[in-house]
Amino acid sequence: MSAELMEILDENIVYLATSTTEGKPNVVPIGLAHATNDEELLIVDVLFNKTRKNLEENPEVAISFTDMKRLQSYQLKGRAEIFKSGEIYEKTLDIMKEKAERQRESLEEITDPEVSKRARKISEMHKRLKPKAAVLIKVEEIYSHIPESKERE
Ligand SMILES: Cc1cc2nc3c(=O)[nH]c(=O)nc-3n(C[C@H](O)[C@H](O)[C@H](O)COP(=O)(O)O)c2cc1C
Numbered sequence: 001m002s003a004e005l006m007e008i009l010d011e012n013i014v015y016l017a018t019s020t021t022e023g024k025p026n027v028v029p030i031g032l033a034h035a036t037n038d039e040e041l042l043i044v045d046v047l048f049n050k051t052r053k054n055l056e057e058n059p060e061v062a063i064s065f066t067d068m069k070r071l072q073s074y075q076l077k078g079r080a081e082i083f084k085s086g087e088i089y090e091k092t093l094d095i096m097k098e099k100a101e102r103q104r105e106s107l108e109e110i111t112d113p114e115v116s117k118r119a120r121k122i123s124e125m126h127k128r129l130k131p132k133a134a135v136l137i138k139v140e141e142i143y144s145h146i147p148e149s150k151e152r153e
Helices: 003-011 050-057 087-109 113-128
Strands: 014-019 025-030 033-037 040-045 060-067 072-083 133-144
Touching: 003 033, 003 060, 003 072, 014 050, 025 050, 033 087, 040 087, 050 072, 072 087, 087 113, 087 133
Parallel strands: none
Antiparallel strands: 014 025, 014 060, 033 040, 040 133, 060 072, 072 133
16 A cells, blocks of 8 residues: 555545355445555454454455545455454554544534534544454555546547
Protein backbone atom coordinates (compact mmCIF):
# COMPACT_ATOMS: atom_id res chain seq x y z
CA MET A 1 0.00 0.00 0.00
CA SER A 2 1.24 3.50 -0.75
CA ALA A 3 1.47 6.14 2.00
CA GLU A 4 -1.49 7.94 0.40
CA LEU A 5 -3.61 4.79 0.33
CA MET A 6 -2.83 4.21 4.03
CA GLU A 7 -3.99 7.76 4.85
CA ILE A 8 -7.17 7.31 2.81
CA LEU A 9 -7.95 4.10 4.72
CA ASP A 10 -7.49 5.90 8.01
CA GLU A 11 -9.66 8.90 7.13
CA ASN A 12 -12.69 7.23 5.52
CA ILE A 13 -15.48 4.79 6.21
CA VAL A 14 -14.48 1.55 4.47
CA TYR A 15 -16.73 -1.34 3.41
CA LEU A 16 -15.68 -4.83 4.47
CA ALA A 17 -16.97 -7.75 2.41
CA THR A 18 -16.88 -11.28 3.82
CA SER A 19 -18.61 -14.45 2.71
CA THR A 20 -19.72 -17.84 3.93
CA THR A 21 -17.92 -20.93 2.67
CA GLU A 22 -20.89 -21.38 0.27
CA GLY A 23 -20.14 -17.92 -1.15
CA LYS A 24 -23.04 -15.88 0.32
CA PRO A 25 -21.64 -12.34 0.57
CA ASN A 26 -22.04 -9.78 3.37
CA VAL A 27 -20.76 -6.20 3.40
CA VAL A 28 -20.61 -3.75 6.34
CA PRO A 29 -19.29 -0.22 6.95
CA ILE A 30 -16.22 0.09 9.20
CA GLY A 31 -15.26 3.36 10.89
CA LEU A 32 -12.12 2.17 12.62
CA ALA A 33 -9.59 0.83 10.12
CA HIS A 34 -5.88 1.50 10.40
CA ALA A 35 -2.93 0.43 8.25
CA THR A 36 0.01 -0.51 10.49
CA ASN A 37 2.43 -0.95 7.61
CA ASP A 38 2.26 -1.19 3.79
CA GLU A 39 1.02 -4.81 3.89
CA GLU A 40 -1.29 -5.00 6.89
CA LEU A 41 -4.31 -3.28 8.33
CA LEU A 42 -6.23 -3.61 11.56
CA ILE A 43 -9.93 -3.38 12.22
CA VAL A 44 -11.79 -3.90 15.47
CA ASP A 45 -14.79 -6.16 16.06
CA VAL A 46 -17.17 -4.28 18.31
CA LEU A 47 -20.52 -5.06 16.69
CA PHE A 48 -19.78 -7.80 14.17
CA ASN A 49 -22.34 -10.56 13.87
CA LYS A 50 -22.55 -12.16 10.40
CA THR A 51 -19.16 -10.61 9.63
CA ARG A 52 -17.57 -12.46 12.57
CA LYS A 53 -19.18 -15.80 11.65
CA ASN A 54 -17.98 -15.39 8.08
CA LEU A 55 -14.44 -14.44 9.17
CA GLU A 56 -14.26 -17.56 11.32
CA GLU A 57 -15.24 -19.89 8.51
CA ASN A 58 -13.65 -18.04 5.59
CA PRO A 59 -10.71 -15.61 6.05
CA GLU A 60 -10.87 -14.25 2.47
CA VAL A 61 -12.03 -10.59 2.54
CA ALA A 62 -12.36 -7.53 0.31
CA ILE A 63 -12.42 -3.89 1.41
CA SER A 64 -13.68 -1.02 -0.72
CA PHE A 65 -13.39 2.70 -0.02
CA THR A 66 -13.50 6.10 -1.70
CA ASP A 67 -11.91 9.42 -0.76
CA MET A 68 -13.88 12.32 -2.24
CA LYS A 69 -11.23 14.94 -1.35
CA ARG A 70 -8.46 13.13 -3.23
CA LEU A 71 -10.76 11.53 -5.83
CA GLN A 72 -9.25 8.12 -5.18
CA SER A 73 -11.11 4.85 -4.79
CA TYR A 74 -9.72 1.38 -4.08
CA GLN A 75 -10.48 -2.25 -3.47
CA LEU A 76 -8.13 -4.40 -1.38
CA LYS A 77 -8.29 -8.17 -1.10
CA GLY A 78 -6.62 -10.19 1.60
CA ARG A 79 -6.79 -12.73 4.41
CA ALA A 80 -8.03 -11.97 7.90
CA GLU A 81 -6.83 -13.33 11.23
CA ILE A 82 -8.77 -12.88 14.50
CA PHE A 83 -7.07 -12.00 17.82
CA LYS A 84 -9.20 -12.21 20.99
CA SER A 85 -6.33 -11.38 23.38
CA GLY A 86 -2.57 -10.85 23.44
CA GLU A 87 -0.20 -8.27 22.02
CA ILE A 88 -1.97 -7.60 18.69
CA TYR A 89 -5.37 -7.32 20.44
CA GLU A 90 -4.00 -4.82 23.01
CA LYS A 91 -2.16 -2.80 20.36
CA THR A 92 -5.33 -2.61 18.23
CA LEU A 93 -7.35 -1.36 21.21
CA ASP A 94 -4.81 1.42 21.85
CA ILE A 95 -4.80 2.50 18.19
CA MET A 96 -8.60 2.45 17.99
CA LYS A 97 -9.05 4.37 21.28
CA GLU A 98 -6.84 7.12 19.91
CA LYS A 99 -8.68 7.12 16.59
CA ALA A 100 -12.12 7.18 18.25
CA GLU A 101 -10.97 10.14 20.37
CA ARG A 102 -9.92 12.03 17.22
CA GLN A 103 -13.32 11.26 15.66
CA ARG A 104 -15.06 12.58 18.81
CA GLU A 105 -13.10 15.83 18.50
CA SER A 106 -14.32 16.24 14.91
CA LEU A 107 -17.94 16.07 16.18
CA GLU A 108 -17.44 19.66 17.34
CA GLU A 109 -17.51 20.69 13.67
CA ILE A 110 -21.07 19.39 13.10
CA THR A 111 -23.41 22.39 12.89
CA ASP A 112 -26.80 20.68 12.37
CA PRO A 113 -28.18 20.16 15.93
CA GLU A 114 -30.10 16.96 15.06
CA VAL A 115 -27.06 15.38 13.37
CA SER A 116 -24.84 16.50 16.25
CA LYS A 117 -27.22 14.86 18.78
CA ARG A 118 -27.26 11.60 16.79
CA ALA A 119 -23.45 11.60 16.45
CA ARG A 120 -22.98 12.11 20.20
CA LYS A 121 -25.40 9.30 21.00
CA ILE A 122 -23.48 6.89 18.72
CA SER A 123 -20.16 8.07 20.13
CA GLU A 124 -21.35 7.51 23.74
CA MET A 125 -22.65 4.05 22.82
CA HIS A 126 -19.27 3.15 21.28
CA LYS A 127 -17.45 4.27 24.45
CA ARG A 128 -19.47 1.76 26.49
CA LEU A 129 -18.93 -1.19 24.14
CA LYS A 130 -16.04 -3.58 24.71
CA PRO A 131 -14.18 -4.65 21.56
CA LYS A 132 -14.57 -8.41 21.09
CA ALA A 133 -11.55 -8.95 18.86
CA ALA A 134 -8.90 -7.37 16.68
CA VAL A 135 -8.85 -8.43 13.04
CA LEU A 136 -5.52 -8.27 11.21
CA ILE A 137 -5.84 -8.24 7.43
CA LYS A 138 -2.83 -9.12 5.29
CA VAL A 139 -3.32 -7.29 2.00
CA GLU A 140 -2.64 -9.46 -1.06
CA GLU A 141 -4.19 -7.51 -3.96
CA ILE A 142 -4.86 -3.80 -4.58
CA TYR A 143 -7.14 -2.42 -7.33
CA SER A 144 -8.07 1.16 -8.17
CA HIS A 145 -11.76 1.67 -8.92
CA ILE A 146 -10.89 4.61 -11.14
CA PRO A 147 -10.45 3.46 -14.74
CA GLU A 148 -7.31 4.53 -16.58
CA SER A 149 -8.21 7.53 -18.74
CA LYS A 150 -7.77 6.79 -22.45
CA GLU A 151 -7.08 9.59 -24.90
CA ARG A 152 -9.54 9.72 -27.84
CA GLU A 153 -7.86 9.24 -31.20
C1 LIG B 1 -20.40 4.31 10.04
C2 LIG B 1 -20.30 2.97 10.70
C3 LIG B 1 -19.08 2.52 11.15
C4 LIG B 1 -18.98 1.26 11.79
N1 LIG B 1 -17.76 0.83 12.25
C5 LIG B 1 -17.67 -0.36 12.88
C6 LIG B 1 -16.41 -0.81 13.38
O1 LIG B 1 -15.35 -0.17 13.24
N2 LIG B 1 -16.38 -2.02 14.03
C7 LIG B 1 -17.52 -2.79 14.21
O2 LIG B 1 -17.44 -3.84 14.83
N3 LIG B 1 -18.70 -2.39 13.71
C8 LIG B 1 -18.82 -1.21 13.04
N4 LIG B 1 -20.03 -0.82 12.53
C9 LIG B 1 -21.16 -1.77 12.58
C10 LIG B 1 -21.07 -2.74 11.37
O3 LIG B 1 -21.08 -2.02 10.16
C11 LIG B 1 -22.27 -3.75 11.30
O4 LIG B 1 -23.45 -3.10 11.61
C12 LIG B 1 -22.06 -4.94 12.21
O5 LIG B 1 -20.92 -5.65 11.80
C13 LIG B 1 -23.26 -5.92 12.20
O6 LIG B 1 -23.48 -6.40 10.88
P1 LIG B 1 -23.19 -7.94 10.45
O7 LIG B 1 -24.20 -8.80 11.18
O8 LIG B 1 -23.45 -7.96 8.96
O9 LIG B 1 -21.79 -8.26 10.84
C14 LIG B 1 -20.15 0.45 11.93
C15 LIG B 1 -21.38 0.91 11.44
C16 LIG B 1 -21.46 2.16 10.85
C17 LIG B 1 -22.81 2.62 10.34
